[in-house]
Amino acid sequence: MKILHFFITKIFLKRWILVLSMVALLFLANSLSFIAARSIISTFQGYQDVAVFNQEGNFIANLDPDHEAKFDKIDVKDTQKLYDYLNDNYTYAFQADGFGAVLDNEHDMELSFSYINEDAYRINQYELSEGNDLYFDYQVDENQIPVLVGAGLASTYPVGSTIETMDPVTQRVVNLNVQGVLEKNTHRSNFYAPDSKNYFNFAILLPVNEQFIQRAGLDLHVNGLMDLVLLDSTKEEAADLNEYVQENIGLKLNFFSQQENFDYFEAYYANSIKIICAITFVLLVILVGLATWTTLTSVRLMIKEFTINLLVGLSYSKLRTIFYSYFGMLFSVILAVLFIVIAFNRYGYWIRKDAVFATYGLFGLISMDWLALLMVLLINLMIGLTIVELTLRKIKRIPISVGVLQ
Amino acid sequence: MNRIMKLKIQNKTFKQKGFSILNDFELEIQPGERVSIIGESGVGKTSLLNIIGLLDTQYEGSYELFGSAVKELSRNKLAEWRNQKIGFVLQDSALINSLTIEDNIKLPLLYANIEKNPSAQKHFERIVQKIGIEPILKKKPLECSGGQRSRAVFARAVMMNPQIILSDEPTASLDSKNKEKIIDLLFEMNKEFNTTVITVTHDLDVAHRHDRIITLEMKE
Numbered sequence: 138m139k140i141l142h143f144f145i146t147k148i149f150l151k152r153w154i155l156v157l158s159m160v161a162l163l164f165l166a167n168s169l170s171f172i173a174a175r176s177i178i179s180t181f182q183g184y185q186d187v188a189v190f191n192q193e194g195n196f197i198a199n200l201d202p203d204h205e206a207k208f209d210k211i212d213v214k215d216t217q218k219l220y221d222y223l224n225d226n227y228t229y230a231f232q233a234d235g236f237g238a239v240l241d242n243e244h245d246m247e248l249s250f251s252y253i254n255e256d257a258y259r260i261n262q263y264e265l266s267e268g269n270d271l272y273f274d275y276q277v278d279e280n281q282i283p284v285l286v287g288a289g290l291a292s293t294y295p296v297g298s299t300i301e302t303m304d305p306v307t308q309r310v311v312n313l314n315v316q317g318v319l320e321k322n323t324h325r326s327n328f329y330a331p332d333s334k335n336y337f338n339f340a341i342l343l344p345v346n347e348q349f350i351q352r353a354g355l356d357l358h359v360n361g362l363m364d365l366v367l368l369d370s371t372k373e374e375a376a377d378l379n380e381y382v383q384e385n386i387g388l389k390l391n392f393f394s395q396q397e398n399f400d401y402f403e404a405y406y407a408n409s410i411k412i413i414c415a416i417t418f419v420l421l422v423i424l425v426g427l428a429t430w431t432t433l434t435s436v437r438l439m440i441k442e443f444t445i446n447l448l449v450g451l452s453y454s455k456l457r458t459i460f461y462s463y464f465g466m467l468f469s470v471i472l473a474v475l476f477i478v479i480a481f482n483r484y485g486y487w488i489r490k491d492a493v494f495a496t497y498g499l500f501g502l503i504s505m506d507w508l509a510l511l512m513v514l515l516i517n518l519m520i521g522l523t524i525v526e527l528t529l530r531k532i533k534r535i536p537i538s539v540g541v542l543q
Numbered sequence: 544m545n546r547i548m549k550l551k552i553q554n555k556t557f558k559q560k561g562f563s564i565l566n567d568f569e570l571e572i573q574p575g576e577r578v579s580i581i582g583e584s585g586v587g588k589t590s591l592l593n594i595i596g597l598l599d600t601q602y603e604g605s606y607e608l609f610g611s612a613v614k615e616l617s618r619n620k621l622a623e624w625r626n627q628k629i630g631f632v633l634q635d636s637a638l639i640n641s642l643t644i645e646d647n648i649k650l651p652l653l654y655a656n657i658e659k660n661p662s663a664q665k666h667f668e669r670i671v672q673k674i675g676i677e678p679i680l681k682k683k684p685l686e687c688s689g690g691q692r693s694r695a696v697f698a699r700a701v702m703m704n705p706q707i708i709l710s711d712e713p714t715a716s717l718d719s720k721n722k723e724k725i726i727d728l729l730f731e732m733n734k735e736f737n738t739t740v741i742t743v744t745h746d747l748d749v750a751h752r753h754d755r756i757i758t759l760e761m762k763e
Contacts, residue, residue, distance in 0.1 A: 139653065139656075139658075140653060140654070147641065147646065441639065442639050442641070445638070445639055445650070446650065446654075447598075447622070448598070448631055449625065449626060449650050449654060449699065450622055450625055450626025450627070450653075450654030451654055452619045452622030452623075453622075454618055455622070536593065536598070537593070537598045538589055538592070538593050538711065541633060541637040542633065542634055542637055
């Protein structure tokens with residue numbers, strides 16, 4: 138420890154520009170690795186989330202990107218007719234998120250409502266930290282509506298409490314009864330871009346039945362169509378529905394299986410991710426190369442210091458330990474800075490009251506952040522191993538008797 | 544008399560440069576002996592000193608030092624002996640410029656883990672007083688004269704009271720006055736502690752002040 142302290146204070150830090158250059162290069166390498174690793178983990182997690190819909194007979198609707206939709210021409214009577222048709226002829230999973238509402242809560246977040254029907258709820262199997270599952274056979278006009286609340290609302294609206302609020306889609310005052318609390322960081326991944334997620338920590342999950350759809354306005358009807366999932370269906374039935382939608386409300390939808398969505402993602406977005414990963418890898422190699430070059434240059438400049446120490450009693454194995462400890466400290470500092478940046482970024486969602494992205498985690502970081510940091514740590518181990526062993530090789534190649542007189 | 548070292552070298556080969564030196568070389572030295580090594584440039588004087596000083600173990604042959612076969616010693620043991628049993632007196636530039644003269648001299652104490660030891664501190668004070676470098680202790684090497692730096696290098700070499708002092712051209716860059724001082728200091732150590740002194744030099748005056756002169760010659 139004394140020898141390490143001596144080397145850091147009396148030798149390495151005497152050439153602080155080299156140390157700073159090294160820290161900057163390693164920080165860049167770490168940041169790039171982190172971004173790439175987290176994107177991969179998030180995509181993988183998203184794939185797992187939406188994989189429950191990847192079943193034979195499931196077809197997921199989305200608005201045809203080439204179709205010019207005229208939403209202002211759509212009438213709620215027509216959309217209601219469409220939902221009646223759906224109820225009579227199809228089994229479908231329905232979930233529509235992102236309807237904002239203002240409700241008191243200890244974090245002053247703007248809440249969002251997520252509307253979900255029974256089939257979507259059954260398939261998603263959201264985990265609860267307390268309380269009971271939703272039920273769907275309530276009467277909108279007569280009963281309180283059972284809801285689940287996100288973890289961020291659990292203390293303001295505990296299980297059993299009642300919430301009186303203006304429902305954003307029915308535009309009427311409703312009484313909601315809290316049935317249960319969703320696990321922290323419950324989220325929904327996008328069907329078409331699995332790396333993108335909405336978090337439900339500040340959401341109210343409201344069960345949708347036929348009666349509720351009848352009371353709801355055009356917003357829910359149209360939004361609900363965008364991610365509608367036909368269950369136990371066929372390609373022909375999906376095509377029939379598409380035809381019906383086009384005739385009655387003038388929207389052109391595409392119905393793809395989740396596998397087709399995955400294929401689409403892989404054809405467009407996954408390629409982008411692969412390109413980003415490839416660029417990251419190339420940049421990483423360049424940065425590690427530069428870091429190694431900086432170290433080897435430092436060795437050339439400090440060879441006298443190293444060899445004099447070797448002359449008076451330092452062994453190569455101790456020198457190796459010193460280098461590993463020194464780089465261990467550098468990487469620890471860099472990882473700590475990276476950690477602070479990530480934590481501050483996560484905390485930023487809370488400061489900005491961004492309910493969709495506010496998350497809970499150990500020291501503010503969620504599991505994918507920690508996993509990505511772990512990957513960065515492994516990459517650092519490899520970088521450290523490469524740099525230290527190359528440095529030692531370089532030092533050993535210079536005879537001590539020559540080095541001391543440099 | 545017990546010998547302090549016995550060295551038998553078949554050859555020391557520099558593969559990259561494609562030549563070998565010290566072919567069939569043998570050397571035995573007794574404790575307290577003063578030996579100088581002379582010879583033309585490139586004959587292997589410094590290489591021999593590196594082998595004797597445990598800085599180089601890549602050669603064909605055997606080397607017994609303090610009764611142990613060097614090739615059987617671990618790298619850590621070699622480093623420990625370099626720290627505690629062997630002192631190196633090199634040219635005046637063999638100091639770390641970013642450290643003060645005091646820190647340079649005390650460097651071996653760090654590796655012996657005795658830098659805070661009161662007796663080591665006392666020993667340090669005695670040496671710097673004897674060598675006469677107290678006024679420059681807080682200075683950096685580049686702020687000192689060549690003679691002062693040479694004395695600092697000498698002080699560092701004797702900090703651990705080594706059994707052998709190896710000198711490689713210790714007076715090469717010094718004027719005659721400073722040259723005499725360094726050689727006097729070397730022989731005072733030899734006299735006081737029975738330290739073995741081995742000096743590589745080009746200077747025949749310096750060589751002749753030793754008990755024995757070994758002349759290395761190029762092999763035809």
